[in-house]
Amino acid sequence: MLKFYYNPVSVNARRVWVALREKQIPFEPILVNLDGDQLDRDFSAINPLQRVPAIEDNGFRVIESLAILDYLEAKYPTPPLMPSNPEDIAKVRMVEMVALYELQPATFPLTRVLLGLDVDDRKLDAARERVTTVMQFYEDLLAGRSYFVGEEITLADIVAGTLVPALPMFGFSLDVYPHLKAWSEHLALRASWQQTTPLPEVVEAALPNMRKILERRF
Numbered sequence: 001m002l003k004f005y006y007n008p009v010s011v012n013a014r015r016v017w018v019a020l021r022e023k024q025i026p027f028e029p030i031l032v033n034l035d036g037d038q039l040d041r042d043f044s045a046i047n048p049l050q051r052v053p054a055i056e057d058n059g060f061r062v063i064e065s066l067a068i069l070d071y072l073e074a075k076y077p078t079p080p081l082m083p084s085n086p087e088d089i090a091k092v093r094m095v096e097m098v099a100l101y102e103l104q105p106a107t108f109p110l111t112r113v114l115l116g117l118d119v120d121d122r123k124l125d126a127a128r129e130r131v132t133t134v135m136q137f138y139e140d141l142l143a144g145r146s147y148f149v150g151e152e153i154t155l156a157d158i159v160a161g162t163l164v165p166a167l168p169m170f171g172f173s174l175d176v177y178p179h180l181k182a183w184s185e186h187l188a189l190r191a192s193w194q195q196t197t198p199l200p201e202v203v204e205a206a207l208p209n210m211r212k213i214l215e216r217r218f
């Protein structure tokens with residue numbers, strides 16, 4: 001059975017978890033505590049970069065959430081989470097990459113503030129500006145559709161959806177982005193979303209580990 005190495009508070013792992021649920025792929029969840037287990041020799045053998053998520057499917061290992069999503073789509077194509085026409089494929093990839101390479105890095109300084117760590121003011125301003133630019137980009141792309149590509153969920157929604165609904169936590173209201181707000185509420189109704197939402201007490205317990213990771217890496 002496919003092994004899924006994860007942690008319940010990891011947004012990178014969550015997007016894989018949602019895809020596994022959406023595709024109803026049976027899997028064995030393997031919890032990696034982010035208080036140091038990720039640095040152990042056993043887990044380093046699975047992912048030398050020492051991060052979740054990772055999967056092992058019939059002895060084949062994949063790391064990096066986007067690579068895992070692509071693997072799952074190719075190996076388990078039903079139901080599809082990737083459209084087939086060129087424009088829609090480009091849209092999905094744009095949304096995914098903007099989420100990973102623009103939005104997610106902008107949340108690191110903002111998370112540092114939430115956790116009481118020091119942050120350079122200029123970095124913070126740049127991060128805030130980057131977040132609002134991405135929100136507007138997504139708002140325009142959604143343009144009243146249920147999902148980024150029409151009426152069916154795709155990897156675009158799964159990847160952006162593991163980040164955007166958390167933005168109000170940093171002081172960005174979704175009220176000024178009505179399409180983004182409706183989309184976010186729509187996603188929250190899906191069983192895959194509800195099954196993978198971390199409980200508040202789990203998030204609370206993970207805060208010291210998050211603080212250590214942020215201090216070390218960002």
Ligand SMILES: N[C@@H](CCC(=O)N[C@@H](CS)C(=O)NCC(=O)O)C(=O)O
Nearest residue numbers: 010011012051052053064065066213
């Ligand atoms: N680019 C990677 C990022 C993975 C990542 O940073 N995972 C975090 C949890 S959200 C982690 O395992 N951090 C442990 C550490 O930095 O020690 C992906 O998309 O899978």
